[in-house]
Amino acid sequence: MVSIFINGYGNIGRRLASALSADKEIKFVGIAKYTADNKTQEALEKRFDVYVPLEQIRHFKERNYRIAGTIKDAIAESDIVIDAAKEGGGFENKKRLYEPMKKPAIFQGGEDRHGDRSVADIIHNSRVNYEKTADKTYVIQGSCNVSGIGRVMQPLIEKFGNEIKRYDLTLIRRSADLEDSKQVNDSIEWDKNPHHQDDVKDFIPSANLYVDAYKVPSRMMHVHQMLVRFNGKSPSRDRILEAFHNEFGIALLSSAKGTADVRTKALQLGFEHGDTNMVHIHQELLRVQDDTVKIAYSDDQTGMVIPENYLLLQSMIFKRSKTEAIRKANHLFQISKKKKILEEEFN
Numbered sequence: 001m002v003s004i005f006i007n008g009y010g011n012i013g014r015r016l017a018s019a020l021s022a023d024k025e026i027k028f029v030g031i032a033k034y035t036a037d038n039k040t041q042e043a044l045e046k047r048f049d050v051y052v053p054l055e056q057i058r059h060f061k062e063r064n065y066r067i068a069g070t071i072k073d074a075i076a077e078s079d080i081v082i083d084a085a086k087e088g089g090g091f092e093n094k095k096r097l098y099e100p101m102k103k104p105a106i107f108q109g110g111e112d113r114h115g116d117r118s119v120a121d122i123i124h125n126s127r128v129n130y131e132k133t134a135d136k137t138y139v140i141q142g143s144c145n146v147s148g149i150g151r152v153m154q155p156l157i158e159k160f161g162n163e164i165k166r167y168d169l170t171l172i173r174r175s176a177d178l179e180d181s182k183q184v185n186d187s188i189e190w191d192k193n194p195h196h197q198d199d200v201k202d203f204i205p206s207a208n209l210y211v212d213a214y215k216v217p218s219r220m221m222h223v224h225q226m227l228v229r230f231n232g233k234s235p236s237r238d239r240i241l242e243a244f245h246n247e248f249g250i251a252l253l254s255s256a257k258g259t260a261d262v263r264t265k266a267l268q269l270g271f272e273h274g275d276t277n278m279v280h281i282h283q284e285l286l287r288v289q290d291d292t293v294k295i296a297y298s299d300d301q302t303g304m305v306i307p308e309n310y311l312l313l314q315s316m317i318f319k320r321s322k323t324e325a326i327r328k329a330n331h332l333f334q335i336s337k338k339k340k341i342l343e344e345e346f347n
């Protein structure tokens with residue numbers, strides 16, 4: 001059995017805990033809490049062991065929360081840590097805990113790939129570089145946007161290759177997640193230097209890609225508008241769609257009116273945490289004109305990276321082939337079934 005600890009219990013950590021605790025091959029050590037708030041109670045009700053920093057134990061005890069030990073205890077017991085700290089927090093964890101304790105770790109997309117605070121020398125995207133992560137000790141799982149971009153670009157690259165001249169991508173990002181208590185600002189905010197462009201080039205170095213990113217006052221998923229420019233006349237709409245029909249984690253929808261439709265449907269259908277775990281290409285928005293194809297898709301920000309982290313574990317720890325890893329992820333997350341249901345609901 002492989003022992004795994006999740007360091008953090010925010011939007012991503014909670015979802016990872018639900019998924020990993022359901023896998024019989026994994027000895028799920030538990031989760032870390034840093035603040036003695038109600039989310040601790042939620043974790044305990046889900047029967048997760050809760051580990052906290054030594055200096056915080058008394059705050060948890062004052063509130064009668066049952067604590068399994070310190071975060072260091074949990075890491076010592078684990079074969080690998082999945083770090084789910086707030087953006088940037090993984091770097092300190094690596095320096096203070098994982099490196100001194102000689103533990104491999106997976107980091108999330110809010111961590112730096114380059115510069116003084118870099119945590120790993122590779123960003124994982126299961127559709128592109130699954131095999132390259134097998135011998136790594138530290139890997140960043142690309143963010144939700146970056147994971148979605150790889151999932152859409154790679155099938156196009158495999159089908160059309162050198163026919164494609166460049167990609168121009170506008171990310172319309174949600175400001176907060178459904179579970180976040182913070183208010184969303186009534187403003188459209190721009191990003192002077194979106195990290196997504198360099199992140200994607202980390203695993204698709206040949207891509208002639210330009211990315212702009214805006215945040216809008218919504219909690220309901222991201223929308224990406226991708227313009228794909230071809231060297232000559234662009235392929236037909238049908239040939240473009242063919243590239244995605246059998247893709248793992250891509251649903252082809254035709255009648256959603258917006259991101260809230262898709263998220264609300266996922267919640268109504270009882271998908272765990274309200275996640276679809278995929279991107280949804282909105283076929284009615286697909287346009288072909290001269291040398292350009294416009295593809296618009298929504299990206300399940302919170303759910304997208306959970307199967308990705310799971311696939312990454314299959315590579316780093318279980319050394320499975322990609323086919324076998326996808327089979328397991330499909331079983332655990334019911335991706336094909338969810339895709340079929342969503343395609344029927346929004347046909």
Ligand SMILES: NC(=O)c1ccc[n+]([C@@H]2O[C@H](COP(=O)([O-])OP(=O)(O)OC[C@H]3O[C@@H](n4cnc5c(N)ncnc54)[C@H](OP(=O)(O)O)[C@@H]3O)[C@@H](O)[C@H]2O)c1
Pocket residue numbers: 007008009010011012013032033034035036039084085086087088089093108109110111142143144177301302305
């Ligand atoms: N939210 C998304 O849609 C999304 C999607 C893809 C990737 N990501 C990435 O995933 C990471 C986590 O995002 P999130 O949305 O889950 O953040 P979040 O909801 O703000 O949760 C962050 C968690 O970090 C915990 N924490 C505090 N100090 C910590 C430490 N030293 N080490 C580990 N954990 C610590 C907090 O614990 P307490 O609550 O106990 O204080 C909190 O539970 C970020 O890198 C983010 O960029 C997020």
